[in-house]
Amino acid sequence: MGGKVNKNLKLVLFGFLVWLIPFLVSFVVFPLKETMRPLFESIMPLVLTVTVIVLAYYYLKDLDADFAKEGIIAGVVWFIISIIIDLALFLPASPMQMSFADYIMDIGLTYVMIPVITTGMGYLAQNL
């Protein structure tokens, strides 16, 4: 029971980090979006990819079985967490406000990378 609570807590905490780390990096490199948009658009998927690989490793390494299933679950949960936090920030009136359609096209769909990576890592661990 305690193990399952810890696992779920870790899943949600890592989901928050998957959102937080790229978000903090995007703040630092945001000036590039105006001056060197392609570089900005390259940095963000890279940061997301590296963050997901590292956190998926730390999540999967403590499991004993069902790596593929856990990889899919982690990817879907982390994807949903990232979208929900982003929407809470971007939809209300603020300097960051954008329409839902703009958000999905500009940021949201990039998060599709999350379940793709975690599912791949889960299946790789399953084959070991």
Place this chain on the structure above:
Amino acid sequence: MDFKKILEIIGFGFIVWLIPTIVTYFASDAGSVQLYDFTASVAIGGSAVVLSYIYFKDITSHFVREGVILAIVWVLITIVLDVVLIYLGISKTSLIEYAVTIVPLYVIIPAITIGFGLYLDQMVANVSIYEG
């Protein structure tokens, strides 16, 4: 390294280039910069993840070295094929524009292949500790 494995690495490198090229061709036709940026990064990342998975599932050791080899070969193949398309006039971008807008996106490829190699190396080490 046997011939079949070399062929597999090169063939997968071709697919890693082909899928994003086809996807971004249709995305650029839609005329939206945002859609292009998204499709390019997800297509490159998605194809690198799937093909890395297929490649690594038959590998039993030296995962990091294999990840580095995949990264170097796949990035080289994608850049060479892109440059060929530019020289043939099939791709309408200039070399400078290509170097600034497209090439940085390919950093995702080594991030995934080397990342997967490191990950498998650690997972195997963990399994050995538990079993040893």
